[in-house]
Amino acid sequence: MSDRFQQMRAFVQVVDSGSFVAAAEALDSSKAAVSRQVAELEARLGVRLLHRTTRRLSLTADGERFHARCRTLLAELDAAEAELSAHHGKAMGVLRVSVPVSYGLCRLAPLWPRFAALHPQVQLEVTLSDLFADLAHEGLDLAIRISHQPGPHLIARRLGQARMRLCASPAYLARAGTPASPVELPHHRLLGHLVGAARDEWVFRRQEARAAPLTVRVAPAFRSNNGDTCVAMAVAGEGILYEPDFIVERALQAGTLVPLCADDTHHMLGIDAVYASRRHLAPKVRLLIDFLATELGGEALPPMV
Structure with missing residues (x-):
């Protein structure tokens, strides 16, 4: 089973990164190992998931469907592990965050080392972009937004102004x-x-x-x-x-x-931490929101019940 999930992670990372080389760097692995895992996954499933050319990669129709399901399964697995570890006083797993460029550099960059020191088993992935990212589509756990209105269908926690x-x-x-x-x-x-x-x-x-x-x-x-x-x-x-x-x-x-x-x-303008749903909020996300609220003078989340 562990090999199956490793193959799925390799496949999702290749798609998200756009190349086997970039996926290998993100997974701290080798290009050969990542390529082998994806090939083994395709062989086990009996379908081609990726179109490969010398210039680019693209998903097949089967690959598109399977990529979406893999993301959901892996996110649930990460959340389950994080929730279990939280009961033992730990947070763990990959935490993907999108932040505005200037605010990320001026205000947030000095905070990441402190959060990492407090939670060494959390792997932060911070993307700097002034575009409003689609959290679900881009596989993000959290985004920081500076705006009049952080967006519909999202939960917002005020961090400052x-x-x-x-x-x-x-x-x-x-x-x-x-x-x-x-x-x-x-x-x-x-x-x-x-x-x-x-x-x-x-x-x-x-x-x-x-x-x-x-x-x-x-x-x-x-x-x-x-x-x-x-x-x-x-x-x-x-x-x-x-x-x-x-x-x-x-x-x-x-x-x-x-x-x-x-x-x-x-x-x-409001400075908000936004996330997709109150249900099944991963402990690592809650910990980051509370940390940023403390550091920036905003509102912490209510305690878990």
């Missing part, structure tokens, strides 16, 4: 003038995102009691799917940007960017 900051370089302001209010922004050169809620509208919260949010329609002259790239453009004097505080804080501290429109309380 990020304050949006409007800023520009002294050189740009000396050349183009300083906007007195966000309503003047359409008359300036703006730097913005390619995707997301802030693509075409920037929202500001006014300090006046009960004042409605101020929404400004924008048409940035430069767009990127990464906030650090926008910061680099702003520091070079290329325009005004509206980014979360953790992205611009270093430039603000260094004086290469300066804050704008101080009379406006800038919009807050």
Whole structure:
């Protein structure tokens, strides 16, 4: 039975990694061993699971069906092992997490070694991406999202908030003038995102009691799917940007960017840990959520009953 599961893990990893070489690295094995396990799996089943060419791998129709079932079975096996180990004070198994690039580098990167030291039998796999990953399709246990709404059909646990900051370089302001209010922004050169809620509208919260949010329609002259790239453009004097505080804080501290429109309380975004279901939540996932909530000042999960 153990050989059967090893073959299934090898097959799933090859598909997920896109090559036998990458799968071997992920499994800490050799390309020959992984290739042999997949070949043995196909021979035992009597079907071809993969189309192999010199340039790429692709799933056969049988391979697509079997890949989905293998993922489910292996996830259940990992969850069962983790749940059993939790009763003995341990967490174990692979823990796959997706985090936004800039937040992952600025805030989360220093935390991973501490979590790993606390739970040495948990194998962290952290993917940095600013795209909203499909947790089930990509085999993820957890994702960190910074947004107005973390997404439907997901369970969200608040870890903190990020304050949006409007800023520009002294050189740009000396050349183009300083906007007195966000309503003047359409008359300036703006730097913005390619995707997301802030693509075409920037929202500001006014300090006046009960004042409605101020929404400004924008048409940035430069767009990127990464906030650090926008910061680099702003520091070079290329325009005004509206980014979360953790992205611009270093430039603000260094004086290469300066804050704008101080009379406006800038919009807050939620920082959430999201996962697919409350049922059968693996102990390793619960432990990571509680750890991040403690470190980031957010909400821990209620105790298990």
